[in-house]
Amino acid sequence: MIKKLFLTALCASSFASLNNLSAMQCETKGETTKGDLSDLQSVKKWEKLAPGIWKLTIGDMNDEIRYTDYAASKPKTTQLNKYEAKDFPFSQDEFKFMFTKDKKIVVRIPTDKKESLYGFGLQYDGIKKTKKVLQLNVDHWARGGGKTHGPVPFYISSRGYGVFFNTARFMKFYVQVGNRKDDKNLPPRVDRNPPADEPQPGRWDSQPISNAVEMSMNGNGLEVIVFAGDSVLDIVAKYNLLNGGGAMPPLWGLGFWHRVPSKFNEKQVRDEIAVFEKEGYPLDVLGLEPGWQTKSYPCTFEWQKKRFPNPGKFSQDLLNKGIRLNLWLNPYISPSSRIYEKMYPLSGSHMVWLGIVPDYNLPEARKILTDQHYEDHIKIGVSGYKVDEVDGYDKWLWPDHATFPSGKSAEAMRQSYGLLLENMYYNDLFKKRNVRTYGLIRANNGAASGYPFAIYSDSYNHKEYITGISAASLSGLLWAPEVRSAYNGKEWLNRMQTAAFSDFTMLNAWASGKKPWSYKDVAPQIKEVMQLRMSLLPYLYTAFSEYNRKGIPPVRAMVLEAGFDLKEKVIQTKLDGIKNPYETDKVMQKTDQYMFGPSILVAPFYGRCRDKREVVLPKGKWYDFYTGKFIGNGNSIKITNNGRTPLFVKNGAVIPMLTKPVVNTKEAYGHELKLRHYGKKTGTAYLYEDDGLTFDYESKDAHRLTKYTVSADGQLTKEVVTNKAKPMFGNVIKVEVMTK
16 A cells, blocks of 8 residues: 655755756655665755755654654754755755655765765764665664764765764665666676686676665654765864854863773772872773662662772862863662663663663653762762773673653664763753763764764774764764784874874773883883873864864864875785685775874874884875974885874964863963974964853853964964953963974
8 A cells, every 4th residue: 555655844845956856846646666776766855954955854854753752952053054055966856755565764975976875873984885785773873884873874975975864773885786677877787607718898787886875774754864075074064163162162072081990999099199299190080880879770860889988079179280070980870870870760661780761852861860960970060971882792781672751762762872971961961061071982873073072992902093083073973093912012192192193092991900010111202192192282172163163173084184085996806716706806995194283294103013104194295393304295105113193284274282281281371382393384373262161152152263364474463352261371481483
């Protein structure tokens, strides 16, 4: 029986100006198909949201969760409207959909065989996803296949568009996989076993590329948002701005984090801090693992007084030193918690680790938890949380048939539970009290760019960690490539260097008990890179302000950098009856380097590349960060590990830095600055400042923006662009001309 399909999107009045859409009518055939893919319906209703952004609603979204329902704040429409109008990236009748007889929604989006597709969330096996099948489920990460801590259903094309599936459901994507029999533009057919004298049009391919992305999901409705832009960076920025802009952490969040072993008590924590002070290593945030609670797995969220007899005094003593407390928790509530009885009727049908699963779509559930957190944690000076165990494994979380009081499906709850918790903590606990936070979360998803929570993972492959930095930047996520342990000093140093040049610099010693100085042979280099991170706070804080205001990720993939050629290497493999029976080629992606802020390229040493490695420089002149020496222009170079993080800087770059290292961000306030200039041309840099602690930068526009221009010979010009807040840092007292 043919069902009626209602498209709820309004027809945009501006469609007449869109390329190839002038003939479109604000109507459809009004029917779904019976399940025959040859009857895919052409989409004819789109709503224009902003220049270069369109929305389509298919079916009934009343009972579905949109990821944007949980976004940190409203779209930054002022910034979005600064973009020029763009043509819709698909021609009439190309974008198609259907409802199948087994209640699936299928969408088919055309692609060109030569275009590259990137994204789909925090995928550690690479950022390019051409010729892939991905099952986007929140789960522990599995190599390939799409299951991950951040399975964001958003992808970007090298052809200048992006597509976001704004519905919290399990989704399966066939990315240029699966050739339709009615396709008029199939790849050439190749005989795999031809006679020797018969020429062939090419090499036989076990997976002939298709000319579409096809997505299928179960659900009553689906919302799709399409972005068009001049570059991949444009599209990513628009996606972030539509979701409220990028996160703006407090200044202290960008310092060095250290997490102590799970069962440490107050005395052990104080002793640990004393050694940091004695050794002169930076420390901004001290993380307490599960043992701080009376019960954990599931949790009570209440202090274990045997280990921390006076948590209020303990927290204040640390704050006086400039050190913040971050508390580990998972959201499943123990019967021993004083809020258990109140929360019981507001929780789902199934438990996790014998703890109830609250439904935080319910305002009363949110209030119960945030009131308790405020009284027990925030009121005494706790600054944030590490939210664990929201990432999956079917055997750990609730089953797909579980029920929740809000009526939201178990599947949608699993896909969005991390987002829901971020939304509650960020808005109901911290922003409500005009206090910024920065924290960690085990799983995330679409529309998360505005949340100051970085994802962390159980995996520990260093190369995957570096790839994760690039992947996160394409999907509005922050990523914490934490350091836990190492086999030797060199690996320890390489891992610490990667962490130092990331969104979130953290040593997580909950199991190993390691300290920054644990390997004496590299302790001086460890201290040096930690101090360099602290010296770059003005530069990094300004980069985060660009993320917040303009949607530009502060740490990002090279594919977002102008002038960078991804330079993928295709390795043609040979037939092997055991390992490679289909002669599938390997594509080597360049994801082991990335941009840190607007001007610095980072190329960490890792794994097999712990001693020597290749770096691909974008077009334009690049210089060594430490010496100012010219390195190259759009070419590949070989470098050798000399104990320092390989850093390369753009021609004309101006880097604002603290003049001397500090032990934490409390000392950075009022600290004098220097400007480093690289290259042979005049360059500019912006310095963003606010109070570093509150949301006054947002509610009162209380910020200060200064433009510095430095000529090749070191002449400095200063222009105060915005002056609505006191300076965070001190004066610029010198200019360092690095390239002589």
